Amino acid sequence: MYLENISLSCFKNYTENKLEFSADINCILGPNGSGKTNLLDAIHYLSLTKSAFNTIDQQNIQHNCDYFSVRGVFNQGGSRTKVQCSCKTGAKKIVKKDQKVYTRLSDHVGLFPVVLITPYDTDILREGSAVRRKFMDSIISQIDHSYLNNLLRYQRLLNQRNQLLKDFATRQRFDAELIASYDEPMLALMSTISRRRNEFVEQFAPVFQKHYKTISDDQDEVAISYQSEVISEQFKQSFLANHQRDVTLQRTGMGVHRDDLKCTIGKRSIRKFGSQGQQKSFVIAMKLAQFDLVEIHKQFKPILLLDDILDKLDDHRITRLIEMVSSHHFGQIFITDARAERTAVILKQVSSDIRKFMVSNGEATLVENSISRD
Amino acid sequence: MQFPSRLIEHAVEEISKLPGIGKKTALRLVLHLLKNDVAVSESLANSISRLRQEIQYCEQCHNIADGPQCTICANPRRQHQLICVVEDLPDVLAIENTGQYYGGYHVLGGIISPIDGVGPDELQIESLVNRVAKPDSEIEEVILALSPTMEGDTTAFYLTKKLHPYNVKISAIARGVPIGGELEYADEITLGNSILRRRNYENEH
Numbered sequence: 001m002y003l004e005n006i007s008l009s010c011f012k013n014y015t016e017n018k019l020e021f022s023a024d025i026n027c028i029l030g031p032n033g034s035g036k037t038n039l040l041d042a043i044h045y046l047s048l049t050k051s052a053f054n055t056i057d058q059q060n061i062q063h064n065c066d067y068f069s070v071r072g073v074f075n076q077g078g079s080r081t082k083v084q085c086s087c088k089t090g091a092k093k094i095v096k097k098d099q100k101v102y103t104r105l106s107d108h109v110g111l112f113p114v115v116l117i118t119p120y121d122t123d124i125l126r127e128g129s130a131v132r133r134k135f136m137d138s139i140i141s142q143i144d145h146s147y148l149n150n151l152l153r154y155q156r157l158l159n160q161r162n163q164l165l166k167d168f169a170t171r172q173r174f175d176a177e178l179i180a181s182y183d184e185p186m187l188a189l190m191s192t193i194s195r196r197r198n199e200f201v202e203q204f205a206p207v208f209q210k211h212y213k214t215i216s217d218d219q220d221e222v223a224i225s226y227q228s229e230v231i232s233e234q235f236k237q238s239f240l241a242n243h244q245r246d247v248t249l250q251r252t253g254m255g256v257h258r259d260d261l262k263c264t265i266g267k268r269s270i271r272k273f274g275s276q277g278q279q280k281s282f283v284i285a286m287k288l289a290q291f292d293l294v295e296i297h298k299q300f301k302p303i304l305l306l307d308d309i310l311d312k313l314d315d316h317r318i319t320r321l322i323e324m325v326s327s328h329h330f331g332q333i334f335i336t337d338a339r340a341e342r343t344a345v346i347l348k349q350v351s352s353d354i355r356k357f358m359v360s361n362g363e364a365t366l367v368e369n370s371i372s373r374d
Numbered sequence: 375m376q377f378p379s380r381l382i383e384h385a386v387e388e389i390s391k392l393p394g395i396g397k398k399t400a401l402r403l404v405l406h407l408l409k410n411d412v413a414v415s416e417s418l419a420n421s422i423s424r425l426r427q428e429i430q431y432c433e434q435c436h437n438i439a440d441g442p443q444c445t446i447c448a449n450p451r452r453q454h455q456l457i458c459v460v461e462d463l464p465d466v467l468a469i470e471n472t473g474q475y476y477g478g479y480h481v482l483g484g485i486i487s488p489i490d491g492v493g494p495d496e497l498q499i500e501s502l503v504n505r506v507a508k509p510d511s512e513i514e515e516v517i518l519a520l521s522p523t524m525e526g527d528t529t530a531f532y533l534t535k536k537l538h539p540y541n542v543k544i545s546a547i548a549r550g551v552p553i554g555g556e557l558e559y560a561d562e563i564t565l566g567n568s569i570l571r572r573r574n575y576e577n578e579h
Binding site: 145146149153156157159160161163164166167175177178180181182184185 | 486487488489493494524525527528529531532535536562563
């Protein structure tokens with residue numbers, strides 16, 4: 001699966017731009033602030049109907065414009081699909097597939113998967129457990145549609161239950177039957193969700209470990225494991241016994257909304273004890289494992305977006321990544337870099353259809369189309 | 375919008391508070407009233423104010439009524455051993471229009487949703503329990519006809535807990551594929567549920 005072309009109108013700093021891509025490697029070059037990452041973000045929009053960096057769609061409209069529109073054609077084994085994503089000021093964004101408007105955006109997610117690797121990825125390790133749950137959930141949702149539905153239902157029940165706990169506090173009254181009306185469906189959903197997450201991590205962890213070994217020279221043993229209170233056999237009893245505390249705290253204190261991924265290096269927390277380099281390798285390995293898992297489930301390769309990683313990685317790790325590129329581990333790749341010469345040197349060893357685009361002030365142009373096959 | 379008269383402005387303001395009516399439609403209605411006889415406007419105003427002053431809610435089932443009891447509760451030919459619990463008035467009309475139901479009703483007046491500030495106290499739940507718990511109650515079955523949403527399910531669950539101590543059968547309306555609809559167009563969740571809760575063909579035909 002690959003993206004044949006893209007057209008941007010009033011998207012971030014792009015006024016009007018149309019580009020034809022290579023099915024292999026596309027390099028997006030240009031100085032800082034020229035709009036390289038914005039181009040990757042536009043591809044992200046076509047795949048996941050949203051920006052990877054700014055959750056507010058309206059803010060992606062170019063200054064002094066009243067709409068943005070991103071259009072592209074995905075090619076999957078010869079069959080072409082047009083995807084369009086547009087947003088007007090003060091209106092909801094519209095996503096179309098072959099001219100048909102989606103009523104539910106979630107129906108589009110997972111059809112044309114991308115994996116994005118950016119310098120911000122280490123946030124996955126540094127920030128709270130919510131980021132790691134999101135990482136896990138977004139992959140499982142792409143693979144398993146019913147999972148997303150269960151997750152949304154759970155979230156809604158949780159919100160209602162938390163509001164109820166606040167009401168109990170203000171009214172100084174506790175209604176055991178009413179809280180039970182939330183507990184029972186939540187307990188059922190929690191066991192489904194945690195079972196699915198556990199299954200996912202069991203599949204994910206070995207792939208991740210393999211990639212970490214490739215990427216880094218480290219001999220340290222890295223591990224990712226699923227952490228959840230729900231797995232415990234006494235969970236139901238402890239959840240129900242926790243009512244008193246829930247009422248005092250005015251929120252639900254136990255459940256899958258507190259799950260986490262335990263990330264360790266040499267049996268110690270990577271967040272606290274991992275060096276910056278180890279953390280970088282750790283998240284890249286996570287992303288590569290994501291790539292592999294999506295490929296296994298979809299039976300085709302996702303698009304890989306590499307944002308500014310040549311700048312942030314040392315030569316050793318870059319060499320390893322490029323080796324993976326040369327061995328055709330990936331499908332279509334988009335890579336941004338501020339230094340054109342460096343990219344040229346690195347990609348010399350790779351025999352693929354490489355196109356280079358130069359971005360300046362929100363306008364990208366094809367500068368080199370080197371088809372070198374041996 | 376600019377209006378030449380304060381009176382028109384005020385009328386437009388009031389009418390556009392109604393659901394589904396914007397400022398332009400409201401203006402059209404106002405101008406229509408002005409073009410017609412005074413009697414038309416007076417009759418409209420009169421019917422609205424009488425509606426508000428004289429309308430009553432059935433003491434028993436909280437359906438809309440002209441007196442203390444609604445026509446359904448007062449009808450001796452209906453099966454008062456059955457009561458159907460619904461969220462709101464339009465649901466009563468919808469079930470009545472099926473022509474398949476001859477029991478009584480109980481209108482909750484909403485559905486439990488703490489986020490929207492609706493708890494059991496805001497609804498006619500206690501009165502339902504009292505109806506069932508009365509020593510001379512003839513109620514044999516309570517049918518829960520609530521929307522198949524998360525809030526509907528929670529409310530149904532709560533009612534089941536509340537009614538459990540009393541000797542009544544509690545049932546819920548069936549959910550599944552619409553009759554006359556094509557199977558391939560049914561949404562996954564409904565169709566999945568229909569498969570899981572399939573019924574025995576021979577016993578029911």
